[in-house]
Amino acid sequence: MANYVQPIEKLIRQFTKLPGVGSKTAQRYALRILAMNDADAQEFAQAILQAKSNVKVCSVCGNYTDTDPCHICNTRDNSIICVVQEAKDVLAIERLGEYKGVYHVLGGVLNPLKNVGREDIRLAELFKRLTGDVQEVILATDTSAEGEATATYIARFVKQYGVKVTRLAQGISIGSELQYADEVTLSRAFVNRKEV
Amino acid sequence: MANYVQPIEKLIRQFTKLPGVGSKTAQRYALRILAMNDADAQEFAQAILQAKSNVKVCSVCGNYTDTDPCHICNTRDNSIICVVQEAKDVLAIERLGEYKGVYHVLGGVLNPLKNVGREDIRLAELFKRLTGDVQEVILATDTSAEGEATATYIARFVKQYGVKVTRLAQGISIGSELQYADEVTLSRAFVNRKEV
Numbered sequence: 001m002a003n004y005v006q007p008i009e010k011l012i013r014q015f016t017k018l019p020g021v022g023s024k025t026a027q028r029y030a031l032r033i034l035a036m037n038d039a040d041a042q043e044f045a046q047a048i049l050q051a052k053s054n055v056k057v058c059s060v061c062g063n064y065t066d067t068d069p070c071h072i073c074n075t076r077d078n079s080i081i082c083v084v085q086e087a088k089d090v091l092a093i094e095r096l097g098e099y100k101g102v103y104h105v106l107g108g109v110l111n112p113l114k115n116v117g118r119e120d121i122r123l124a125e126l127f128k129r130l131t132g133d134v135q136e137v138i139l140a141t142d143t144s145a146e147g148e149a150t151a152t153y154i155a156r157f158v159k160q161y162g163v164k165v166t167r168l169a170q171g172i173s174i175g176s177e178l179q180y181a182d183e184v185t186l187s188r189a190f191v192n193r194k195e196v
Numbered sequence: 197m198a199n200y201v202q203p204i205e206k207l208i209r210q211f212t213k214l215p216g217v218g219s220k221t222a223q224r225y226a227l228r229i230l231a232m233n234d235a236d237a238q239e240f241a242q243a244i245l246q247a248k249s250n251v252k253v254c255s256v257c258g259n260y261t262d263t264d265p266c267h268i269c270n271t272r273d274n275s276i277i278c279v280v281q282e283a284k285d286v287l288a289i290e291r292l293g294e295y296k297g298v299y300h301v302l303g304g305v306l307n308p309l310k311n312v313g314r315e316d317i318r319l320a321e322l323f324k325r326l327t328g329d330v331q332e333v334i335l336a337t338d339t340s341a342e343g344e345a346t347a348t349y350i351a352r353f354v355k356q357y358g359v360k361v362t363r364l365a366q367g368i369s370i371g372s373e374l375q376y377a378d379e380v381t382l383s384r385a386f387v388n389r390k391e392v
Contacts, residue, residue: 005250005251005260005261005262005267006262007243007246007247007250007251007262008247008251008260010243010246010247011243011244011246011247013243014239014240014243014244017228017232017236017240018224018225018228019224019225019228020221020224025216027284027287028214028215028216028284029214029215030247031282031283031284032213032214032215033244033247033248034247034248034251034260036213036248038248038249040213041244041245041247041248042245042248043210044210044213044244045241045242045244045245046241047203047206047207047209047210048207048210048229048237048240048241048244049237049238049241050203050206050207051203051204051206051207051226051229051230051237052229052230052232052234052237052238053234054201054203055201055203055204055230064201064204064230065201066201066202066203070201071201086227087227088223088224088227091223
């Protein structure tokens with residue numbers, strides 16, 4: 001049965017490697033590439049190669065960087081470390097433009113069901129950093145069961161160093177209606193209620 | 197405000213050029229590329245470059261090909277031409293493995309609101325092909341208003357050559373429930389009802 005010609009099939013297969021991309025979507029992406037002019041397609045391919053060759057992982061915080069240590073580790077307040085799961089979480093916090101400390105990217109969370117153990121995420125690298133003049137560790141892992149468990153594990157360890165440990169506040173999202181809050185969120189919002 | 201490092205930002209921007217990809221999705225794609233090993237990322241970039249340099253548009257039917265005329269134009273029954281909007285429609289029909297004729301890819305449909313006129317799609321190229329020993333033109337444009345209008349326009353022109361013109365049957369989808377058919381489809385299914 002005839003299909004697309006070989007080079008298109010190959011490109012479609014590459015696109016299916018991206019997260020959440022099935023064969024139909026990959027096909028649309030490949031056809032868009034073919035519809036581009038040569039210069040644009042070359043720019044696209046170059047962007048992939050350059051990102052791979054120029055982007056490193058910061059040996060201190062684990063975030064993506066083009067210098068080592070990264071710009072954030074080099075220029076910001078090293079006494080506060082915000083612990084996140086993934087590099088994209090750093091971006092979300094940086095967008096606020098409010099946080100002045102540094103980060104620690106775990107590269108995942110503890111998950112026994114998926115065989116992710118203590119040595120599979122950057123825990124040892126985090127604990128090594130505590131020997132410096134760290135004053136506070138902010139736990140900003142996801143509020144999933146695994147994110148919570150990982151935060152609890154880290155908190156217990158960090159406290160042994162006499163370092164203050166905090167967790168991002170959890171409760172009802174700002175601007176959302178109470179009736180739509182899920183039960184766990186709502187019940188936690190009750191437990192953590194604050195006097196006004 | 198600090199963002200991702202330059203090469204990542206650049207890659208994210210490239211991904212937003214793909215159809216339906218916003219900045220969040222582009223970010224996920226870019227991070228997946230960074231998580232790949234070097235060989236895989238290079239293969240990805242190569243696939244883009246090779247598809248662009250090796251894939252041409254068939255000068256006869258307008259489909260993507262690596263030879264000119266394409267494999268389908270060269271080896272199949274040239275007396276039947278199936279007219280479709282886009283290259284991906286060819287794939288959909290080829291998947292059936294039943295059609296033995298050739299294709300004509302219009303590269304769009306007439307759409308006055310979007311300023312797509314007769315000279316913007318491959319109509320002249322289609323009409324030029326009618327001088328051969330064409331016996332039938334099958335109109336397989338979409339059933340959208342524009343697809344219908346384009347089919348009607350082509351049909352009127354082709355009939356002047358004394359060539360048979362057919363349109364793909366329209367009606368209720370096989371396996372779907374009558375109650376969920378939209379009104380236009382249902383009403384057309386009534387009009388086109390067949391004796392059994």
